Structures are given as C-alpha cells and as structure tokens.
Amino acid sequence: MSGPEQNKNLATGPLLKVEGLEKRFGGLLALSDYSVEIAPGELMGLIGPNGAGKTTVFNLLSGVLCPSGGSICFCGKDITGQRPDQNAFSGISRTFQNIRLFNDLSVLDNIKTAFHMHSGKGLFKTLFNLAGYKASEKEMTEKALEYLEILNLLEHRHTPAGNLPYGLMRKVEIARALAARPKLLLLDEPAAGMNPHETEELTGIINLIHGKFGLTIFLVEHDMKVIMGICERIQVINQGSVLTQGSPQEVRNNPEVIKAYLGSSTD
Numbered sequence: 001m002s003g004p005e006q007n008k009n010l011a012t013g014p015l016l017k018v019e020g021l022e023k024r025f026g027g028l029l030a031l032s033d034y035s036v037e038i039a040p041g042e043l044m045g046l047i048g049p050n051g052a053g054k055t056t057v058f059n060l061l062s063g064v065l066c067p068s069g070g071s072i073c074f075c076g077k078d079i080t081g082q083r084p085d086q087n088a089f090s091g092i093s094r095t096f097q098n099i100r101l102f103n104d105l106s107v108l109d110n111i112k113t114a115f116h117m118h119s120g121k122g123l124f125k126t127l128f129n130l131a132g133y134k135a136s137e138k139e140m141t142e143k144a145l146e147y148l149e150i151l152n153l154l155e156h157r158h159t160p161a162g163n164l165p166y167g168l169m170r171k172v173e174i175a176r177a178l179a180a181r182p183k184l185l186l187l188d189e190p191a192a193g194m195n196p197h198e199t200e201e202l203t204g205i206i207n208l209i210h211g212k213f214g215l216t217i218f219l220v221e222h223d224m225k226v227i228m229g230i231c232e233r234i235q236v237i238n239q240g241s242v243l244t245q246g247s248p249q250e251v252r253n254n255p256e257v258i259k260a261y262l263g264s265s266t267d
C-alpha cells in the first residue's frame with residue numbers, strides 16, 4: 001500500500017524548525033517568541049489552556065496566518081509567510097478544530113479532493129471529472145479507498161459527509177489529510193466531540209499512522225489521556241509563550257504545569 005511519505009529517511013536535522021515566532025492581532029500579542037523543533041517521525045503534543053495560542057501555532061505552520069515575526073523552516077527550507085496551498089504542497093497537512101469538509105460530497109469524493117494537489121489537474125477537474133483527468137480516476141479512487149479502510153470508513157464511502165455523526169466526520173478529515181501524503185500532519189483537537197469509544201479508536205488510528213507510516217505528527221488535544229498516552233514529547237504553552245517541554249512523564253511531574261494546566265486531570 002502506498003501511504004504517507006516515510007519521514008525517517010529524510011536528511012538528518014529537524015523536519016520542522018520554528019524560531020522566535022510572533023503573531024499579533026491588532027493590540028493582542030497571541031504568540032510571542034515561540035520556538036519548536038520536531039524530528040522526522042516524531043509524535044509531539046502541544047497543550048495549554050484555552051486561548052494559549054495552540055490553534056494560532058497551527059494556523060501559522062499551515063500558512064492560514066502570516067507571522068508578525070520569526071521564522072518557520074520545513075525540510076531545511078524557509079517557508080515563512082507561504083500560502084496554505086504552498087505549505088500543503090511542501091508537505092504540511094492539517095485538520096481543523098472546526099471540521100471543514102465538503103458536506104454535500106460523498107466521503108469518497110472528500111478524500112479525492114486531497115489528490116488535486118499532486119495530480120496537477122486542479123480541484124475543479126478532480127471534483128467534476130473533466131477531460132484529462134479521467135485516466136487517473138480509477139487510481140485515485142483506489143487510493144482514496146485505501147485511506148478510508150485505514151480509518152474504518154469504507155462502509156460510509158457513498159454517504160454525503162455532512163450526514164455523518166460528528167465523530168465520523170472527524171475521521172474523514174483525518175483520512176483526507178492523510179491522503180494529501182504529508183510529511184507533517186497537524187491534528188487540531190481530533191478527539192473533540194468524540195465519545196470514549198471513538199476516542200479510543202482514534203488513539204489507535206493515530207498510533208497506527210505514526211507507527212506504520214513513520215508519519216511526523218504534531219497534536220493539539222485537550223484530552224490528557226490521549227496526549228499523555230501517545231505523545232513522545234509534549235510542549236506546553238501559556239499566554240502565547242512556551243512554558244516547558246519534555247516527555248509526558250516530565251510534563252506530568254512539572255509542578256508549574258500541574259499548577260497551571262493539568263491539575264488532577266492527568267490522573
């Protein structure tokens with residue numbers, strides 16, 4: 001099966017290197033002197049209280065927002081200020097806190113939209129199956145089905161995405177992000193709105209795509225069980241600045257973190 005690109009084979013050095021990133025919204029300094037390094041194949045978590053700046057970090061990394069200062073280096077290349085489509089083409093794929101699917105399209109067609117970037121045919125042709133695109137239609141369907149199988153979504157392939165329960169929509173978003181064959185996958189609160197059974201299944205899926213494909217993952221999640229259970233390293237931010245980072249054990253035992261963020265919720 002062809003899956004997301006193997007990251008372990010990249011040249012040595014971090015896959016992602018962020019230095020001194022800053023983001024202002026008018027008078028509000030949402031992110032200040034933010035830095036992080038993520039190694040190829042790493043599964044890293046990002047936590048912090050509401051409004052700490054986690055989604056802002058993801059918006060900057062994916063190009064949705066332009067930084068007010070600092071730099072983002074990906075695969076050894078400076079991508080600071082690039083557009084979202086350029087960052088996606090560079091290999092950064094993401095899911096959103098507020099799910100963004102094409103609600104009227106089938107689950108299968110939603111996955112196929114991820115391929116337009118690599119096909120060179122454009123989203124319009126991909127969606128509407130125009131001339132010049134048909135040759136690769138069968139191949140794209142087969143690949144899309146592979147990703148649906150990984151996420152246990154095959155039985156829903158013909159269902160309009162908007163008709164799915166929330167937990168399944170989240171999985172479709174992850175499948176679509178994977179289908180873009182990223183080098184770095186940004187997951188923004190993937191367990192939000194999921195029931196305990198769905199959360200457990202999601203945890204297994206993240207472990208699978210990390211282990212099986214060696215995919216580098218940066219994960220924002222409020223569910224401490226998920227974060228502590230699967231991340232190799234966790235960074236904690238507060239009020240737009242890095243508080244600390246380390247192994248789940250180190251973060252869990254850091255008195256400042258316990259006091260400020262986790263309380264008893266990690267038990």
Ligand SMILES: Nc1ncnc2c1ncn2[C@@H]1O[C@H](COP(=O)(O)OP(=O)(O)OP(=O)(O)O)[C@@H](O)[C@H]1O
Pocket residue numbers: 025028030048049050051052053054055056057097
């Ligand atoms: N587009 C925007 N315009 C103005 N302020 C913004 C914008 N986006 C985020 N902010 C502000 O920046 C700060 C960081 O927000 P952000 O959404 O990144 O936090 P977060 O850690 O993801 O929070 P949560 O856990 O609640 O999702 C907050 O004060 C927020 O109100």
